[in-house]
């Protein structure tokens with residue numbers, strides 16, 4: 184699956200076509216890079232730029248259009264009206280995500296005035312546009328200083344300018360993104376994430392184009408693209424005086440796979456809400472998934488009972504479960520292939536059923552814990568996991584403990600990934616035939 188990328192070169196490597204190529208690749212698609220302009224810049228500022236000759240840009244696009252099947256296009260910096268015109272002509276009929284790059288993240292212009300007018304006339308119509316707040320202001324001529332203002336601008340971009348949808352990125356305001364699509368508004372809340380943000384607009388729009396290329400629907404694709412960029416910022420690495428918003432590709436891919444893999448299985452878990460409800464302990468359930476490098480994602484605020492069903496309190500995030508993280512990391516010292524775990528309320532029937540299903544079950548008893556363990560290393564949980572593994576001398580599927588003063592009895596179900604854990608949970612929940 185291929186995504187066409189039309190963008191400028193950022194010599195600093197953080198934004199522009201480099202960020203786009205990394206993003207599309209990280210999401211598992213094939214990037215087709217079309218260079219529109221060369222900028223000479225570093226994170227301190229843009230020193231200048233040169234737009235490539237229009238016929239060269241046209242030639243680049245035609246060369247790949249004649250060979251590849253293109254599922255979506257991401258359009259970034261174009262620089263002038265001529266380039267905008269060519270790109271509008273050559274991308275008509277394709278699924279187009281347009282990042283209307285007007286200036287660098289610290290405000291240096293990256294397009295001339297005729298270019299801006301041509302964007303409005305020829306390229307915004309029919310595109311999914313992803314301006315940030317300053318870009319939305321410049322395009323619409325209105326002041327944007329709140330989520331309400333972002334909504335107004337998004338609506339103008341669709342209803343007056345003819346965009347297919349508009350996502351106004353709120354990084355400059357309160358980290359909420361606003362989508363206007365098919366007559367409806369959607370809000371995507373985010374939070375301040377420490378890190379460098381040069382190039383995040385580029386990464387967002389190419390992530391959005393990639394996810395749409397994969398067939399995801401619009402509101403969900405915006406949500407996922409936002410989380411992708413948040414992950415990229417969170418794991419950004421330092422390069423010289425700045426921090427690169429896109430961490431090295433291999434690491435990012437694993438983090439992204441882990442994050443989105445867990446998110447998918449949490450969603451599927453919710454479908455079993457009524458069956459699971461009685462198995463959620465007082466302290467809540469959590470579901471954790473570690474990257475191969477040992478960073479552990481889980482549901483922030485845990486999964487709790489909600490009426491007859493269950494719900495996650497917050498989103499999937501890094502380090503959102505201290506208990507499961509400690510259990511999982513200790514387990515992986517013995518069996519590194521095991522990367523996922525869920526905790527459920529203990530019941531004798533659950534354990535009996537696990538044994539009947541042929542799962543390997545072990546346990547630990549806090550009362551066996553030597554007095555010096557707590558002070559030594561990580562406390563009861565790692566000690567308990569190690570004790571349970573040594574007890575059976577094999578790889579357990581299930582480890583339980585009966586608790587003691589103030590600690591609720593708990594069952595931990597382990598597996599290589601969240602899907603395998605969920606399959607074990609399903610086996611445990613299965614109502615015998617004829618009874619339902």
Ligand SMILES: Cc1ncc(CO)c(N)n1
Nearest residue numbers: 191192193198199287288
């Ligand atoms: C080439 C290029 N595209 C986009 C941006 C926006 O950050 C930038 N700084 N440079």
